Amino acid sequence: MASRNDAATGSVAEKIGPDSARVEISGLTKRFLTPAGEVFTALQDVSFTVEPGQFCAVVGPTGCGKSTTLSMVSGLDRPSEGSVKVGGREVDGVTDGVSFMFQSDALLPWKTVLGNVLMGPVFRGVPKQKAQASARDWLRRVGLTGFEDRYPHQLSGGMRKRVAMAAALINEPKILIMDEPFGALDVQTKAIMSTELLGLWEQIRPSVIFITHDLDEAVALADRVVVMTSSPGSVKAIFDIDLPRPRGSVQEIRFQPRFIELQHQIWDSLREEVERAYARTAGGTA
Numbered sequence: 546m547a548s549r550n551d552a553a554t555g556s557v558a559e560k561i562g563p564d565s566a567r568v569e570i571s572g573l574t575k576r577f578l579t580p581a582g583e584v585f586t587a588l589q590d591v592s593f594t595v596e597p598g599q600f601c602a603v604v605g606p607t608g609c610g611k612s613t614t615l616s617m618v619s620g621l622d623r624p625s626e627g628s629v630k631v632g633g634r635e636v637d638g639v640t641d642g643v644s645f646m647f648q649s650d651a652l653l654p655w656k657t658v659l660g661n662v663l664m665g666p667v668f669r670g671v672p673k674q675k676a677q678a679s680a681r682d683w684l685r686r687v688g689l690t691g692f693e694d695r696y697p698h699q700l701s702g703g704m705r706k707r708v709a710m711a712a713a714l715i716n717e718p719k720i721l722i723m724d725e726p727f728g729a730l731d732v733q734t735k736a737i738m739s740t741e742l743l744g745l746w747e748q749i750r751p752s753v754i755f756i757t758h759d760l761d762e763a764v765a766l767a768d769r770v771v772v773m774t775s776s777p778g779s780v781k782a783i784f785d786i787d788l789p790r791p792r793g794s795v796q797e798i799r800f801q802p803r804f805i806e807l808q809h810q811i812w813d814s815l816r817e818e819v820e821r822a823y824a825r826t827a828g829g830t831a
């Protein structure tokens with residue numbers, strides 16, 4: 546495994562993993578059985594690829610199947626049809642080298658900040674002392690030096706997110722899966738956390754699938770934005786985001802003319818789907 550220093554100083558080309566970090570979703574369809582015994586199609590023929598080291602955001606109206614897609618990429622659930630391949634191999638269980646971040650913090654309340662961040666390396670069999678040194682280093686990177694011995698309930702929402710980010714990235718994942726990770730934060734904290742995520746991602750360059758309902762966040766962070774249709778979810782359009790990197794502050798990039806142009810284009814595509822999903826819920830037929 547590359548040492549932390551290699552990861553921090555190596556060139557981007559060295560950091561972008563080989564093909565093992567490619568995620569290929571093809572013809573993905575997922576059906577659920579409703580409590581009434583009817584078949585409900587949540588996803589219909591979804592296909593897109595995330596290249597190694599690419600940051601891919603997925604936007605779509607609520608209920609369109611974004612989280613369902615991720616549960617199949619992560620191996621927590623199986624497709625009804627189609628496939629998900631990671632590094633050319635079909636996903637058939639929880640895949641090595643994949644880390645997650647969700648909207649709710651997955652921190653253990655009875656463990657300290659250090660204890661929470663330590664868990665990944667300890668599970669992977671890294672000797673305790675080495676794991677501790679690495680956890681302290683990651684806590685420093687996310688700005689939490691001095692908070693190692695606190696418990697999650699003693700931290701603000703933003704600080705808990707930093708701990709979750711350190712806990713996900715300490716494993717140096719090939720693939721990082723994020724399901725509305727900053728969705729519960731206030732606007733300013735969210736912008737700060739997004740900027741920090743970008744800085745850390747640029748250091749270790751995992752392939753990222755980042756789900757959000759916030760279009761600004763998607764454009765500010767991603768190389769590509771996948772727009773999904775309202776339920777049953779399928780891919781409506783894919784946009785390449787050609788804003789240069791490093792992007793710097795997420796708050797400031799929003800004022801760039803190119804950002805505004807891309808944001809408008811994508812919103813044109815997304816608006817119709819959001820309206821359709823809303824009309825369906827408002828009509829009580831969802």
Ligand SMILES: Nc1ncnc2c1ncn2[C@@H]1O[C@H](COP(=O)(O)OP(=O)(O)O)[C@@H](O)[C@H]1O
Nearest residue numbers: 577578587606607608609610611612613614776
């Ligand atoms: N295990 C399940 N059983 C039945 N229906 C489900 C299940 N998981 C998700 N769904 C349904 O699939 C649709 C998509 O859900 P989800 O992927 O959570 O949407 P999103 O994350 O885009 O908001 C929703 O209508 C949801 O109710």
Ligand SMILES: [Mg+2]
Nearest residue numbers: 611612613724
């Ligand atoms: Mg969801």
